[in-house]
Amino acid sequence: MKKMTYVAAFALAFGLAACGGGQKKQSAEAAEEAPATPAYTVVEKPQVDLSKFKVDKDGYIVLFDGTSLEGWRGYGKDNVPGRWVIEDGCLKFCGTGEGEGQRGDGGDIIFAHKFKNFELLFDWKVSKGGNSGVFYLAQEVTTEKDGKTIYEPIYISSPEYQLLDNANHPDAKLGKDNNRQSASLYDMIPAVPQNQKPNGEWNEGKVMVYKGTVVHGQNGENVVEYHLWTQQWTDMLQASKFSQAKWPLAYELLNNCGGEKREGYIGFQDHGDDIWIRNVRIKVME
Secondary structure, three states, rough: EEEEEEEEEEOHHHHHHHHOOOOOOOOOEEEEEEEOOOOOOEEOOOOOHHHOOOEEEEOEEEEEOOOOOOOOOEOOOOOOOOOOEEEEOOEEEEEOOOOOOOOOOOOEEEEEEEOOOEEEEEEEEEEEOOOOEEEEEEEEEEEEEOOOOEOHHHHHHOEEEEEOOOOOOHHHOOOOEEEOOOOEEEEOOOOOOOOOOOOOOOEEEEEEEOOOEEEEEEOOOEEEEEEEOOOHHHHHHHHOOOOOOOOHHHHHHHHOOOOOOOOOOEEEEOOOOOEEEEEEEEEEEE
């Protein structure tokens, strides 16, 4: 297991330039006022061999075939948490009813291979009032607290495609301009049009990442488009809950999401609610 440790020397005057071209320099005064970013470690574990997985007739690698959890594991773990099960050909998270990550046998899961340029397709549905998310370009990140090594949450390094029952979960009315509703870039860009099907019905999801351009699709329509590692991306982070002032570690990791290689894991979220996922497949693009 390989670890890469970073001390927060990506101070504001220098960090933005390292994360993408054309970004504005911050004043010395702003740099002095910014909270310090704690030291962190990106943990690198062995990745699965994609050649072992089936390729469908359309050229997509099947990441979940309805019968096996091969290739999947918990975020920060070596095995799949017990609340993720296979039910009727679906990958299901059995909700706790206690909120996000409140049970030791739960937690987010990732497919143990890092992807760079890709198109990810999946079907999903949630229970009434359900909440979850799809992560991409994620890293496994640890910090030291009180002498102990802890894994930071997956969303500290990963953009999130929101999965939500818009009609019944309060998060649908929070954020700004509906940017926490289903298929949105969570807390940053609302999905337009908002064409989600009601809870209990299947939705088709898509995430496309290609050389920094990201597209979210829902039920056959492209509903979000944005561009990573640009001034647009930095500005969106600064206007979100992941801003430098509110959460400096998340800001640094997300501003350079995917790390030096600009690649990362795909994951699904334990938010405490029942969720079903099927037909998970990916096409790798050069």
